[in-house]
Amino acid sequence: MRILDRQRYWAFGKAYLTCYISFVGLWVVLDAFSNVDEFTKRTVGFGQLAAAMGQYYLVRQAEYFDRLGGVIGMMAAIFTVTWMQRANEQLAMLAAGVSTNRMIRPVVISTAMVSLLSVANQEAVIPRFAEDLQKNHSDDGASAVRVQTKPADHRGLIFSGVEADRARRTILKRFTVTIPAEIYGSIRNIEGSEAVYIPESAGRVPLRGGWLVRAARISPGDLDELTDPDGLVVKVTDVSGFPPPVGDEAKTAGDAVFVRTSATFDMMVRKTGWFQYGTMADLFRGLVDPATDRYDRADIEILIHSRVLRPVLSLTLMFMTLPLVLGGFGRNMFVNLGLAMGNSALFYGGNIICLHLGSAEILSPALAAWLPVFIFGVLATHRWSQIRT
Structure with a gap:
C-alpha cells in the first residue's frame, strides 16, 4: 500500500469515527434525557439505572450503524477530500501526474467496505438482538x-x-x-x-x-x-x-x-415491522408464510430488493456527491457540507417516495426498490464524467 493511500484510509477512518460519535452521541444524550422516567420505572437506584441505560443504547449501536452508515460514509468521504484540497495535496498530486480518480480510489474503497460491514451487521448482528431492539425504554423483558x-x-x-x-x-x-x-x-x-x-x-x-x-x-x-x-x-x-x-x-x-x-x-x-430485524432467510420465509399480512408481504418484497441494492445505493450517493466537492468548492468545508446534506436529502427523499409507492402497491416491489438506482445512477454517472482529471 502506498503512503498516500494509507493517508487517505486513515483520514477516512478518522472522519467516519468523528461523525459517528457526534451524530450518535448527540442522539443518545437527547433520547436518554427525554426517556429517563421510562428507565426509572423498571430500575431501583442509580446503579441499576445506569446499567439499564447502558445496555439499552449499547444494543442499539447495531441499529444506529445500520441507519446512519450510508450518510456518515458519504460525509466522511466529503471531509477526506476537503481536507486533501485545503492542504493543497490535490494540486501537488495532479502536478505529479496522479489522476483525480486514482487519488480518491481509497475513499471509494473505504465507502464500499463500510457498505459491506453494514450488510454483515444486518445479517449477523441485528437478528441476534432483534427482540431487544424491539423493546421500548420501559420494557424489562419480563412484563407481559x-x-x-x-x-x-x-x-x-x-x-x-x-x-x-x-x-x-x-x-x-x-x-x-x-x-x-x-x-x-x-x-x-x-x-x-x-x-x-x-x-x-x-x-x-x-x-x-x-x-x-x-x-x-x-x-x-x-x-x-x-x-x-x-x-x-x-x-x-x-x-x-x-x-x-x-x-x-x-x-x-x-x-x-x-x-x-x-x-x-x-x-x-x-410487532409491526418485525421483518426489518430479520435475516434474508427470515424475509424469504415471511414471504411464503400464510400468516404474513398482504401489506407486510409487499414491504418484505421491497426490503429484499433494498438489501441486495444497499452497497449499490451507498456508492451511488457517494458518486453523486464527490463531484460537487471536486468541482470547485473544495476549500470551503461548510459549502461542501451543505452540498452534501442537500444532495443526501434529495437522494433519500426520492428513495422514500419510491418505497412508499411500492408499499401502497402503486409500484411493483421490484420497481420501487430499483427505480432510485436508475434515476440517481444516471445523475451520478453524469456528474462523475464532469470531474477534471
Missing part, C-alpha cells in the same frame, strides 16, 4: 406484552389472544383458535384460559409443534367429536408432561387439547 397479530397457518386456522408471557412462551387471557369450515364442515372456535406453545425442538414433551390449550371448550359442538390422536386437535388427558400453567391453577383446570399448527409463539407477539 400485548398480542399484536392473529396469524393463520397453512390450513387457515386463526389464532388470537390478549397478553403473552415471553419468558414461558404462553398466551394469557382468552386464547382462541378459529377452525375454518373446510376442515370440520362448519366453523369451530376453541377457547381456553391459557395456551403454551410447544416447539418441535422441545424435548421430553408428549406432543410438539403446536399449542396446549388449558380449560378448553369448543363452540359449537363437543371436544370429543373433533379430537384425533393423529389429527389437528388432540385431547390431552394427562398434562403432567407439559410445562406448568402460568396463571391460577383453578382457572386453568379442566379439559386440555393440543392443536397442531405452524403458527408459532413468535408470530403471535411479533
Whole structure:
C-alpha cells in the first residue's frame, strides 16, 4: 500500500469515527434525557439505572450503524477530500501526474467496505438482538406484552389472544383458535384460559409443534367429536408432561387439547415491522408464510430488493456527491457540507417516495426498490464524467 493511500484510509477512518460519535452521541444524550422516567420505572437506584441505560443504547449501536452508515460514509468521504484540497495535496498530486480518480480510489474503497460491514451487521448482528431492539425504554423483558397479530397457518386456522408471557412462551387471557369450515364442515372456535406453545425442538414433551390449550371448550359442538390422536386437535388427558400453567391453577383446570399448527409463539407477539430485524432467510420465509399480512408481504418484497441494492445505493450517493466537492468548492468545508446534506436529502427523499409507492402497491416491489438506482445512477454517472482529471 502506498503512503498516500494509507493517508487517505486513515483520514477516512478518522472522519467516519468523528461523525459517528457526534451524530450518535448527540442522539443518545437527547433520547436518554427525554426517556429517563421510562428507565426509572423498571430500575431501583442509580446503579441499576445506569446499567439499564447502558445496555439499552449499547444494543442499539447495531441499529444506529445500520441507519446512519450510508450518510456518515458519504460525509466522511466529503471531509477526506476537503481536507486533501485545503492542504493543497490535490494540486501537488495532479502536478505529479496522479489522476483525480486514482487519488480518491481509497475513499471509494473505504465507502464500499463500510457498505459491506453494514450488510454483515444486518445479517449477523441485528437478528441476534432483534427482540431487544424491539423493546421500548420501559420494557424489562419480563412484563407481559400485548398480542399484536392473529396469524393463520397453512390450513387457515386463526389464532388470537390478549397478553403473552415471553419468558414461558404462553398466551394469557382468552386464547382462541378459529377452525375454518373446510376442515370440520362448519366453523369451530376453541377457547381456553391459557395456551403454551410447544416447539418441535422441545424435548421430553408428549406432543410438539403446536399449542396446549388449558380449560378448553369448543363452540359449537363437543371436544370429543373433533379430537384425533393423529389429527389437528388432540385431547390431552394427562398434562403432567407439559410445562406448568402460568396463571391460577383453578382457572386453568379442566379439559386440555393440543392443536397442531405452524403458527408459532413468535408470530403471535411479533410487532409491526418485525421483518426489518430479520435475516434474508427470515424475509424469504415471511414471504411464503400464510400468516404474513398482504401489506407486510409487499414491504418484505421491497426490503429484499433494498438489501441486495444497499452497497449499490451507498456508492451511488457517494458518486453523486464527490463531484460537487471536486468541482470547485473544495476549500470551503461548510459549502461542501451543505452540498452534501442537500444532495443526501434529495437522494433519500426520492428513495422514500419510491418505497412508499411500492408499499401502497402503486409500484411493483421490484420497481420501487430499483427505480432510485436508475434515476440517481444516471445523475451520478453524469456528474462523475464532469470531474477534471
